[in-house]
Amino acid sequence: MKFVLILSGLVLLIIIWLVIDFRLGRRKHLLAAGNTETAILHGNFEIFTHGKELFHNYFTDIYQAERHIHVLFYIVKDDAVSQEFFSILKEKAREGVEVRVLLDRIGSWKITKATVAVLREAGIQFAFSNRIKLPFLYYSSQVRNHRKISIIDGEIGYLGGFNIGKEYIDEDPKLSPWRDYHLKITGESVNFLQSEFLIDWNEYSGEDLQDYPDYFPELPKGAVRHQYIPTEAGQLEENFIRLIRKAEQSIIIGSPYFIPSTKIFAELLESRRRGVSITVMVPFTADHLLVQEASFRYLRRLLEAGALVYQYKNGFYHAKTIVIDDKICDIGTANFDKRSLFLNKEINCLLYDPAFIERLKAVITNDILDSEPLTLAVLNKPNLLRSVKERIAAALSYFL
Structure with a gap:
């Protein structure tokens, strides 16, 4: 009976801690969150609905990068697709292209310290976003960076639902074929995607690059009216x-x-x-x-x-x-x-x-x-x- 009472007390304390942690963490998050949406912008858009077509296009654009590649994903798996992805990025970094990779810590939990060390050794600048951290361990474990954006040479942007892994190119029998919508963007609004990446990059890597003009080239307007939120x-x-x-x-x-x-x-x-x-x-x-x-x-x-x-x-x-x-x-x-x-x-x-x-x-x-x-x-x-x-x-x- 005494054991049951002690166990019940521990469970109650854990529940109380979780509730307090979540509420205080959320309040802090609400106070810190900025509220941004762009004015109407003009760009050009392609839409991809199949992973193989998307990644053929995406990897080709990365191969052709000359100055910088900025990548933010929620999930990057540890499989043949992710290895190909990292191989391309390492090759570009060795050529002298600036490569920055920001991955969600929990979404990309399969990315090990050894993998990160190899990427950094090749010249890739790497950071995890949304780590679990004090003082709000439970709340921080729930808040994920679910964004999936890439910016290549400041001129080409990608945004949408695809992550990096074999299921996204129809190699998971249970979930194949994978159906998703992903955008390729050119035109003036790529600068905003670049800015959003650099805001997140600064938050998690500590490197502030917003004032570097090379990352924000002058870009032409496109045909499609749009805005980002x-x-x-x-x-x-x-x-x-x-x-x-x-x-x-x-x-x-x-x-x-x-x-x-x-x-x-x-x-x-x-x-x-x-x-x-x-x-x-x-x-x-x-x-x-x-x-x-x-x-x-x-x-x-x-x-x-x-x-x-x-x-x-x-x-x-x-x-x-x-x-x-x-x-x-x-x-x-x-x-x-x-x-x-x-x-x-x-x-x-x-x-x-x-x-x-x-x-x-x-x-x-x-x-x-x-x-x-x-x-x-x-x-x-x-x-x-x-x-x-x-x-x-x-x-x-x-x-x-």
């Missing part, structure tokens, strides 16, 4: 709400995880009451425990309100997009879930170009053809295990 610590929620409120006819949401906040979900239901059509596309196959069950209570209510929900079946759907009418589309690194909304560092691109939006909608239409409608009959069919998982997922949804 980097977010962290809850800023994304208001941005998504603003988008939803702009809808007059239709909202299309594509995300691997559909776990909206209370406020965002209320706005979606209100848009249905205004007569706006809603289409949601999510994967049929989940890549993480409970994320699918966490989405079901929201998808069920949307279906009841007359929305359309599709589950992508031709592999794994990892794209992150929102399309509002035929006027605005959002492509970036943020998922439609609470972790992206409230915890992660993200960066999204809003595009206002009718031709690009038409092109993206054609991509989405093809993805819907590779999908299966989710129905209330399926979601409401008695299933004890799923019901238990849904309850657990609801309790943990903030961290899924």
Whole structure:
């Protein structure tokens, strides 16, 4: 009995510590977070939906770099793809090109000290972002740098959903083929991506390079009107709400995880009451425990309100997009879930170009053809295990 009381007391103390740690850590994060979005910029865009095509293009651009390569990823695996990636970067560093690599400490946990030492020996400047650190160990373990951007010679930018690993080029049998949306950007707005990288680089490496003009060449305007919105610590929620409120006819949401906040979900239901059509596309196959069950209570209510929900079946759907009418589309690194909304560092691109939006909608239409409608009959069919998982997922949804 005494042992049980001691154990119960320890568990209670741990819970209290976790709650205090998280709340104080979040408060500090909220106070420190800046709020930035660009004015309307003009650039040129290519969109990639398959990893092999993307990485052929991406690696070619890195090979051709002459001055500097700046890379920020959430996940870099320890496999043949990552080894090829690092080999290219090492070769460029040995040629005299400045190479900086910033990886999320937990997302890229497979990158060992030995690997980092080899990269640095080759001349690559390397840092981990978002390390677990005092005084808020638990909170810092949850806040991830989920951004995925690269800037090559200050003239070419990449932004989107792909990380570095074999699954992203269809070499994971469970999740193949991998479906994602990633942008290649040229034009004046690449300077902003460079600035955002250097802000993160300074925070985690201690090297301040914002005043170096070589990293910010004079770039021409392109054809596509757009703006960037980097977010962290809850800023994304208001941005998504603003988008939803702009809808007059239709909202299309594509995300691997559909776990909206209370406020965002209320706005979606209100848009249905205004007569706006809603289409949601999510994967049929989940890549993480409970994320699918966490989405079901929201998808069920949307279906009841007359929305359309599709589950992508031709592999794994990892794209992150929102399309509002035929006027605005959002492509970036943020998922439609609470972790992206409230915890992660993200960066999204809003595009206002009718031709690009038409092109993206054609991509989405093809993805819907590779999908299966989710129905209330399926979601409401008695299933004890799923019901238990849904309850657990609801309790943990903030961290899924």
